[in-house]
Amino acid sequence: MTPSIFRTRYSRSSVSPIAVVALVGAVLLVGCSQDRHVYRSTPLAPKSVSIVSVETGNTLWTKNVPVGQQLMLDFSRPGGGNEIYSSPNVAPNQVKWETWSLDAIVRHGNQRKSGSVLDSGSKDLPGEEITIKVDILDPEVAAAN
Numbered sequence: 001m002t003p004s005i006f007r008t009r010y011s012r013s014s015v016s017p018i019a020v021v022a023l024v025g026a027v028l029l030v031g032c033s034q035d036r037h038v039y040r041s042t043p044l045a046p047k048s049v050s051i052v053s054v055e056t057g058n059t060l061w062t063k064n065v066p067v068g069q070q071l072m073l074d075f076s077r078p079g080g081g082n083e084i085y086s087s088p089n090v091a092p093n094q095v096k097w098e099t100w101s102l103d104a105i106v107r108h109g110n111q112r113k114s115g116s117v118l119d120s121g122s123k124d125l126p127g128e129e130i131t132i133k134v135d136i137l138d139p140e141v142a143a144a145n
Contacts, residue, residue: 035075035092039134040102041065046142047134049073051095054129061095061123067142069099069118078127091129096122 041047049071050062065071075092097120104115 035077037073037132038070039065039073040070041067041142042102043067043143044139046137046139047071048137050133050135051123051125052131052133053126054131056128059133060125060130063097063099064137064142065099068102070102070104072098072100073132074098091127092125093127094122094124096120 039047039049046067047065048062049065051060051073052058053060063071074096076094076096077090077092098117099119100115100117
């Protein structure tokens, strides 16, 4: 019998290589970009979010986020098959957006945990480099709208 001091102990936080491979495989099968950004609009910091072309400086899309809501942007990048392109070296060709209440947990992986979509849409992009511009609006002006 081996003394207990020499027994191997595993922490609950240790991750098995099989779990890592399974997780990577599941993400690859989904085929989403995983290039998501969330912006919260509060009474003290109401936000306006714009997607701007780096090349031309033109605003390609903009959304004023109502106070008490959060905006989620999910960028899609061109690629073949089920490959994931979240690298900024590949310009996005589409953005999908959704607004949720502030208390909603927008997404965890690809599963919605709580809340519901208040507004949504998508916008095709020209496939050039972009930047996301976030403006914090004057709280008094935002309250009036």
